[in-house]
Amino acid sequence: MEAGIRVQNYSRKEKSLGLLCSNFISLYNRDGVDSVGLDDAAARLGVERRRIYDIVNVLESVGVLSRKAKNRYSWIGFSGIPQALTDLKQEALREISGYPASNASSYKGVSEDEEDDKPLHQAPGSGADPASIPSKISPDNTPWKPRTVMENRKEKSLGLLTQSFVKLFLTSNVETISLEEAARLLLGDGDSSMMRNNAAKVRRLYDIANVLSSLKLIEKTQNSESRKPAFRWLGIEGKSTHAATVPLAPIAKQWNKRAFGTDVTNTDLKKSKSIPSVEGKQRKVIRSRSEDLKECNLTAQRQLQGSKGHAFGPFCPISVAKGEHEANGADEEKALLDWEAMAASFHPQYHNQALSELFAHYMEAWKSWYVELAQDSNSLELLSQVATPPLSQEEF
DNA sequence: GAATCCCGCCAACAG
DNA sequence: CTGTTGGCGGGATTC
Incomplete structure (x- = not known):
């Protein structure tokens, strides 16, 4: 049953992208940071x-x-989400209209479209290649040829897939979409599709879904009675179909805080591979051995003081069925205070049961944020005074 | 067994 | 060439 909880315990969940994303966000969201270094992120998150x-x-x-x-x-x-979504929706609607037409392409939108487009976009190689910007799924006609290898590669980028996925939600009226459907839809953009590997796409979609869930833009559920897992679009602040004008703003505005370094490290306990000996590879993993440091869940509570309007948390599939496994979720009253404080900042408009769910998300978030403390960190000071001592996590 | 999705090899890109 | 990025899919984990 619960034998070997110490050594031989490798939990995949602890290393999920969703969780990592939550940590990533909490790490950079309230630190007055405006710049993120990949190396730094990797090091701090321990991945x-x-x-x-x-x-x-x-x-x-x-x-x-x-x-x-x-x-x-x-x-x-x-704060950048609303705009991005609006743009995405706009773009999606435009595409739907089906405009193979002349490749007029807006060329350069006025100000929208914050991401994508690399300013550099140099003509690789011979350069005889016209800039057939592929930043979108081609309408239907025009087999839209992947000129360069680069374009081809970009075509399948996670980023683009993400946008497509989101557009799907923004335009479709169905409330839930399964990843299979999504994969199908995203594959058959029109008629000419050569992507045969649906499974691969789905795998990517899982990755995306995890991160999006982390942002609470979507949520995992099941199709009405199909019982089949699917995702539901949550959008901005639980509100569906965002308004044209950025709805959120009141609270999500002050990122100019200076919270000390709240280290959210995600110690990576390597799973000693299943391979017995073999090890001549090892790459250049700079990891410092697998620390047996098990995460120590701390009863998080404060946090959020700055409030930013959004909470993030890993999946948190509506606990249904599964017997009364119960377990965590002890100090609810504690977090409730925070919730109230935050609720005050929110628009007293949507008082649905959605709040309850949000609440649950916060709980989850707290947990993941305080997972482990950096070992080399120099910011334990704050944590020690903010977080409660580690509870014996060892469920013996 | 099926659904999830982590891990990390290694190719495409910069510089 | 060295260093970044990041497809891609094997196969371990969960459900």
């Missing part, structure tokens, strides 16, 4: 560079980040 790319790519697609330079992104924050 490989590769994972950061995944997160950053989808975050950028939603306007939370903006690529500034190599190895450098500028932090926009949640």
